[in-house]
Structure formats: structure tokens, C-alpha cells
Amino acid sequence: MKLSFTLNHNALTLETEPDRRVIDLLREDLGLTGTKEACGEGECGACTIRVNKELRLACLMIAAQIEGCSIETIEGLAGPDQALHPVQEAFVQAGAVQCGFCTPGMVMAVTDLLEAIPDPDETQIRKALSGNLCRCTGYQKIMDAAQLAAKKENKCLP
Amino acid sequence: MPAVILPQTLDELLDLKAQGHTILAGGTDLFVHMRNKKIQPQTLVCLDQLKDKGLREVADTGDEICIGAAVTHSRLIQNPLVQQHFPVLIQALDTLGSPQIRNMGTLGGNIMTASPAGDSLPPLYVLDAQVELAGKNGSRRMSLSRFITGPGATGLNPEEILYRIWIPKQPSYDLHHFEKVGHRKSLSIAILSMAALIGLTGDRKIRAVRLAWGSLGKTIATSPETEKRLMGTPMDDPAGFILAAARIREEVSPISDVRAGADYRRQVAGNLVLRLCQGPLEPLKQGPGAV
Amino acid sequence: MNLISKTSPSVGASQARPDALNKVMGHEKFAADYYGPRHLWAGVRRAGIPHGRLISVSTEAAKQVPGVKKILTHKDVNGSNRQGVIQKDQPVLVDDRIRHCGDALALVIAETSQALETALALISFEYEALPGIFTTAEAFQYGAPLIHPTHPGGNCLLSGQLVSGKGLEAFEACDAIVELTIDLPRQEHAYLETECGEAVYEKGELSIVVSTQTPFRDRAETAQAIGISPEKLRIIAPYCGGGFGGKDGITVQSLLGLAAMACPDVPIKMMWSREESFLAGPKRHAASLHYRLGAKQNGVFHALEVRADFDTGPYDHLGGAVLGLALEHAGGPYRIPHAAIQGKAVYTNNTIGGAFRGFGVPQVAAAMEQAVDLMAEKLSLSPLDIRMKNAVQKGDKIPSGTTLKTSTGIRECLARLKAHPLYREADAWKKKAPAHMLRGSGMACALHGMGYGPFVPDTAIAKLELTKQGRFKIYFGVVDMGQGNGVTFLQMAGDLLNQNYENLELVLPDTGLTLPCGSASASRSTYTFGNALIQAVETMKTRLTQRAADSLMVGDGDEFCFIPGHLRHLPTGREFPLAQLAALLGPEERITISRYRALASKETVTQDTALQMHGIPHTVFSYTAHLAHVEIDTLTGGITVCNYTAVTDCGRLINPDLYQQQMQGGIAQGLGYALYEDFITDKGRLLTANLSTYIIPGALDIPPMALSSVDLQENTGPFGMKGVGEICIDPVLPAVANAVADACGGGRCRQWPLTCERMLEILTIPVCPPGADMNRSLI
Known part of the structure; x- marks a missing residue:
């Protein structure tokens, strides 16, 4: 099918099979390998992207479902000149990255959280991360990163 | 492909x-x-x-709230009508899957999967939800509890779709309660769950009660007898709750699977009733085995 | 991008890892992310039966699938077709005998993943079923089938015994004896990046990009298995998406090599699904432990008896080495003069038992630390006091006979823990338990030896290059799988050379570029390579300052100091750009190489040569003391770990953030091990085949963790450090066990993990649960 959608703020039209999994479309066809696959069945959140500003799992979606949608992946978060998004910056500074394979999904989840709740408490953050498994960090520094990012975005920090 | x-x-x-x-x-x-x-x-x-608006909107029709089958769990959780009338459903949906799954999954989908562990189902049972099934020759309504006939099985005719879910408003219940037992606190399939609605008299005795359990049998389990034992019980008096807990344990024959054994499910089905009691249950002394 | 590059690396500071930048942007290229042009997919047909004699594999139908390029069976393997870390007993593609459900029978190479999947489903095989062995007890029954008929020990891969003092006789002199039996489950690594890689065979040379912990060992092992000379095989190891021991050994390497050699000049990609990873990858060994601990009336430990049986699955992998480390650590960080410690690693037809963070120590610590609490209870001592009373000091021997000759900080850890608010305020916290809840507090300790032990040389070779641009390149061959050793090398080199991050560069492990450094395992990666790197840096510094002195015709190198990008001549203040100096040097002069071999113990703790070969004894140990607060829901048996704290002696911290990361991650994995993670099989077949049934903790399940370090100097370590990658997980399960027992009047679990179902059973049955009667004091 001919598929038109917006990918990281750029309009895009391409030819694809309608049942192509969105994760394969992104990773293999478009070379956006930041979105990871780690279970293929919605249990781990490594493939988290945003579709029309909502967190979704790219392993449980097919191309036909994103016709006309706005898709954001981890590669689209940084600003012009690859300036880090405050959440990305906070992940680096808080030491929230270890092996890094869950990181893109985690960054997407935290970004989404802070757009909805600019100043989340600990429970809200844990809940927002609850669809993303991480095997390295024990989640604590990801929590710290979310709090740091909230402060940055609320301009409490320089 | x-x-x-x-x-x-x-x-x-x-x-x-x-x-x-x-x-x-x-x-x-x-x-x-x-x-x-x-x-x-x-x-x-x-x-x-x-x-099609019908599939995607939540509407107030007077005595009922009508929910499109394709409304996602997240939209329901955020919906003021659902929040106002069906807190028990909100509590259950809040435990369903993960934020991402709740953004994608729909209420209609959860019903059509017809899993005994479907998190939305115990609340929909106690709320007396009805399903509206649409086909080319019109639509029909039936109660959800009749609609679901077994694990993965429903009364849907092949040419029909599940179109909307109708839930009567619940003025007569004061307490909405949902509890899910899972191995972890998210991304968890219920080992067991229970939804409860309780109406109270002025002196806090139970005058109306509805209970439904998930993951206890082939479909959502209900027990009029257990409910009967709670009628008239003061909320802070353990006796009635202990009787009711014993009753549900006697009634059910739960499954054993990789998540838990039948004995555990039977025991906890009763224990979740005990949770409703607002009086001092001595946890160990009353013991889950006590009647 | 300036987040990191302009800062100056210094040892002791929490500095961000350089790879974090690419990782948060989604740009870091993991092995999973390699998709060469017009690449092909390779995949494996697995046996799905636990034990049988293979008669034939039928690939005809699969070959007809459009898009299928090649199908290989054992007949197509030109090498030994055997792999394995210690013994080469695992076939790449089965030729005679199927020994577990995950064994590979045929390898398919196809143009698309769909064609691959279709073809794999069409491969069938004929076999003669053999009776299976699924428990360690079955392995020794009369008439049990032999899983490796030629193995001299029968179904016992390795057994060993360490006896010290009077051994069992010493129990006669004990005033109090406690006994405990527990069974521990398999644990799955569940790294987010499953086993994967991409290979290409061009002009007689094979290159494999792979998610691995062991590129250099992979090269040797793969080369002989598939029949290629090692110098024609290059293994490239990008940042690895989690390892934890599961990628310590061959996963996709040999299969990818075979596929690439069969389809030359095209990149071949293999990526195991989660289910395949669960089925074919190694696990933490399931173990049965029986402990008896004896003490004098005053609480001084006197005698220890340990029996530890490990289910090692169908292949050696690292099962013998795991057993060895378990036996050495069986008595924990305590002085116990008399001990009889014995154990076995037993072949079964279950999944493969292999390396997993902790490497046998979490199993023995689980039993030992509970026995210590039982003894404390019996003698009415506090768990902390009885530990302090028996804790080792430098110069002591641990019960297995190893003498502690390096920094030994368990007493400091315990002292620090005693002062922690979570310890001091535990009773007050417990009293505030809400309705239906029980609260308890429990502690546990551990020690963990670093490195391979005396037999296998524990070496790393560091290479440092001054580039023509005047920057320094650190070539490291020990994989960064998330532990962050990469940044510690930048810190060490940057600190010694006084250079900013922008003047430093890491070259990741690659058998074509870097030099052998051993595995990223055994809590050794920073320690061993760090020591090698320091030597390489010192040689470089001397060489550069001398050449600068020659070139400026001044006295000698001592008159120079390094500043970012330059050498400064101190007497004159003249600055000599490193780029200019580099231009004066030939390529070979700009490189220093240094090999370090970790101290090997010369002590003999056993005459058993088989055990000696499996890494006993160690010389450098880290220590830790953990404290958990738990809350038990008496209606469901659900356990919530509410708070957690740990104090660790892992030497000086090179990077405090990395220390925290290792501890937090290890504790989270340990909590999963204690509460949820149960890799359940039925006659070798997986019942928890995916992440929806094998439960690892999520963000809502892990408590806040307060961690500290006692910061003792370890004189053999680079900048005084010791490893922390494994000790973090060792005492987590028993800390939870002891907290649960504290909460519910002594109830203990025999079969782990402690699921809500088992917890409710313990609560329901008065006084003590079934099987737990063993877990009480005897005298």
C-alpha cells in the first residue's frame, strides 16, 4: 500500500505492505534503529514510540494503522543540530543509562509523562515507567532522571 | 501474511x-x-x-452510559462520565497492562478476548453492563454475563460486531472497590481479581452488594449466595465477611496454571472479601483457613 | 553535545559515560542494529524434545520455500562442530544426540524473515527418543541414561569437596546447631537485547559483529567449531545490550559463521526471538542446598556442613566453574574453623546452566545467610551482632580455606549498616504496619572473589595510542555490556594524562583492533584492564615527556607536565602541542602496549586437581552487607520490599555513579530472584517461555535503594578499586528471606522464589510451613 504519515515532524509517503509491523518499517526500511525490539509482544516497552502524541508499542502495530498519523521516535526528540531534549540530557546527567537497550523507550515514556504532568511525584513516575522493563538499572536512576528533567523543563535549573 | x-x-x-x-x-x-x-x-x-462516532465515544443517555467498543482504556480512565459513575471500572483499568497497552487496547477488545483474567470484566459484571451487538440487520443487546460463555468464547454471531457497551448508572452503591493479585504491580495478568460494589445504610450496614471475581473460573465468577451473606452486615464487623469468604471458597473450583494453584485462588477469593471489612481482622489469628 | 566532551575526567568523580549520549538519542549501534545491504536472515530449527538420538533431518520441503538460500545441517560443518567454554561438549548443529529442547538441528538462510520462519516450520527430523533426566536426583538413579556417555563422571559434570579443620567431627563440640534446606530456581538473564549478530564472509575472511561478553574467546571457540583459521575470523563487539553472564560463551557466533561461509559476500543477520533466547540461552543454575551450622554458646561459629547440588543442564558451559566458586564462597564472610563443603554439578536434559551475575555465590549465600539468622535466633543474638562477632578480618581464612590477604571490609560494612536509619528505626517502622500487613526487617552479607582464580591466567592487554592529531585512543578488549567500564578507562587515562574527554577516545573490543583482555565477567573488567591501562599510560607518559625533552633539548622528561592537548615545560612555561609531538613519532612509537596478569593465589586449599582447575582460590574479595524492609499482605501473600539499603567494600570508587548503578541493578535482579523469577520447565519444556510468564520486576516493584561504600583502599586495584558487578546480587535473596521470617514469626520458604502463593501457604499453616520444619534449630 501507499502509506503517508508524519515521521518525526517530516511528512513521508512510501510503499509498504499494509501488514508490515511498524517496528520493522522503522528499523529495517527507514533505518531508525533507535526503537528496539526485545519481546515482540508488548511486554517490555523497548519499542515505545508516540503515535499522535500517545505512547504506543511499535511491535504491536502494523503499517496500515499509522496512515495519516504523526509518529515520533527517539530519533525525533533531539532538536536542530542534535541538541538534546531535556529528558535526554537528564538521562545522561543522572546516570540513567547502562546497557542502553531500554533507554529509547524509557526516554519516550518520560517525555510523554512530563508533557502530561510537568511536576510528577515518585508514584506517578514509577507508574509512567511501568510499561518499560529495564534489566540493568533497578529503575532508580531513571526515576532520578525523570525528576531532573522535570526540574529542567520547569526551568528550576539553568 | x-x-x-x-x-x-x-x-x-x-x-x-x-x-x-x-x-x-x-x-x-x-x-x-x-x-x-x-x-x-x-x-x-x-x-x-x-x-463512526458510536464506536469511539462515551455518551450519557440518561439512565445509562454508552461506551463505544473501540474506546481505549486510557480514554476511559480520563473520561469524566466514567470517573463519576464507575470508579470500580477506573480502578480496574488502571491495573490493566501498562500505559502503552492502555493507550492501544480497547474495552471492546478486552471483552471480545473474553479471558477470565480480563481486567475490565469483573467491574463490568458487577455494574450489570450490557453489550450491543450490531449486524447488517440491526442490533441487539444482551447482558455481558450472558454474552461471555467461556474462555475466549462469546455469543457473538459471525456476522456481528461488538458495537457498544451500555452500563446503568449506579446511584445505590456507596463503595466501589477493585483488587487485582498479580506477580508484579504492572504488566501483570491477574492471578485473581475481585470487583465489589457496596451500598450502605445510614449506620453503615450493607444493604446492597455485588461481587465478581476474575481468574477464578472459566468465566468471571459471581456468587449471589456470598452476596446474601453480606447483607445487613456492619462494615466494621468481621463475622459476616468471614462467612461470606467461606461461602465463595466453597462454591468455586478454580484452575491451576503456571501463575498459581487452585488452592491459592480459592483461598484468596475469600480473602479478598475480607479486605472489604473495615473492622479489625486479626490477620493471622482469623487466618485465611478460618471460617 | 558538550555535556561530556569539555569536562576533564578524574578518578573518583561521578562522570557520565560517553556512550550515554548516543544511547539517549537512539544512535548507538548495537549488534541488533546492524542491517547490512541486501542482508539475509539466518535462523535455527531447534529440537523441541529434551533427549533423543538424532536419526535424520529432512530439509527438502523447507528448501522449496521461495527466498530460502541455504539449509545446513551437521553434515555441512567442516570444523569440530563442538563448542563450550571449558569442555567442548556442545554441538553447533546436532550430529548424534539431542540433549535439550533448545539444541539446534538445522540452520536456514533466507532472503526475508518470513521465508525463514516458513522454512523453519517445514523442517522435520527423525529421532529415537531417550528417557530424560530432569532433576539432579534422577541423574544418579540406577539405570539412568547417560547424557554424555563418554564423560568419565557419568552424569556428574564435576563434584568437589573442601574440608577444613576437623570437618564434620567438629559438630560434636557445638552448643547449638541449625539446619536448613532450600531449593533455588533457574534464573533467566532477560537482557533486553536478545542474542544476535551479523556476519559476512568475504575473500576468505569471516567477520562477525555480535552481542557478546567474550570476543577473544569467541574467536578461538568459533574458529575450531566451524573450521576456519582464527586469523581469518574477526569478532567485533559493539556496546552490548545487557549480558549478566548470559553472553559469556557462544550464542549465535558459530551459527552465523556457518551461514556466512555458506553464503559468501552477503551480510547475514541472526536475531533470536525472546522465546528462542529463553529456550537456548544459559540460565543461573537451579540448586539444592543443605546447610548445617554449628556454634558455641557465645555465638562464635564453630562448624559448617554444606551440600550443594547444581543442575547444570546438558552441557558443561561454565557449570564446573560455577560450582567451584560456589564451594569457595559457601561459608560466607565468616571465620568458621571447621568445615566440610561438598557439591556437585549435574548433567540434566533441562536448559543449559551457565554464568549469571554472581556465578554460584547467590545460591550459597541464600542458604548461608539464612542459617546465620537461624543461629542468631537460637542463641538470642541480634542478626547484626552474630555477624559482627564472626566476620572475617584480613589474615583470616574463610571456611573453604582461602586466606584473605587483601583488603577485607565486611566489619566496616556491618558497622556502617548498624548506624543506618533503616536499621536503627526498623522496629518503629514495623510497628506501624497497616491493616492485614506484617512488616519485617532482615539482613544478609556476602563476599565475592574477583577474577578467574589461579588456573586460567587472568590477563588483559591494554593498548594506548597517541594519534597524529594529538589525541589518545584507548583500545580495550573487555566488553562494556552496560557496566560502564569504558568510562572508567577514560577516567583513569584522562586523570593520569590530564586530558579532557575531547582528547580521549575509546576503541571498542574488536579482535581486529584491540588486544586480548579476557571476558567481561567475574567482576574483573575494570580491575584487570584498568591495571593494564595504567601501565600503558605510564609508559606513554615517560616516552612522550622524554621525546619532548629531546626535541626541546632540555634536561629530561621530569620537567614536563601534561595539560589538555599539550605538554608544558615547567621551568620555561613553554607548551608543546601533543599533535606536534605526535608528528615527530612514527606510528609504532605512538603506541604503548601493556599486559597485566592479576595476582594468582599460591595457596592450596584442596588436593583435588579438578577443583583447582575451576578457579579456587581467589585473592581479592569484595564485601557487602544488605538490609531489606518487607511488608507482607496476609490476605494475598503478596510481598512488597519497601526499603533497601546496602553498604559495600569494593575498594575506592572510580566513579560513584557507576557503583550505584551496579548495586541498584544487582539488587533489582536479586529481588526478582527472590520474589518472582521462576524459570519453570516440565520435562525439559518451558512453561515460562516468554516475558509475560517469566516475571522480572518493573518500576513499581523496586523500592528506593540507599547505597554506600566504605571506601577502603585495595592496594592491588587500579586507583584502589575492587569489582562490584556481582557482589551486589549475592545477598539479596537471603536479606528478603530473613526479613520475611522476621515479619511472620520465623516462617521460611523451602522452594524459591517466594511467590505470593508460597507466602500465603507459610502464613496459613501455623508455626511452620511444610518442609520448613527442616529449617529450624535442631538442638
């Missing part, structure tokens, strides 16, 4: 359904089943381009 069809209207959708095609709603169960080769549909009917 299934073909994918994107109907624009309800009529087109009903035509496609009548041809026997598989409907893709949120995909959170369907794609998992396809991956495991449990089902291998030839064609998927994808709802994303469908312009």
Missing part, C-alpha cells in the same frame, strides 16, 4: 464482518495471538480509518 482492509464506514465494516474477516481493534491481544500462531487470519479489518 494477511491482507489488510481499512473500512471507512460502519456499513463497510459490517459487510466485511459478514464475510468472516477478523477485526483488529487495539491489537494488544490479536497480534500476540498471531505471533504465537494461535490464530492466523487471512484478512485483518483495521478500524483506524473508520469514521
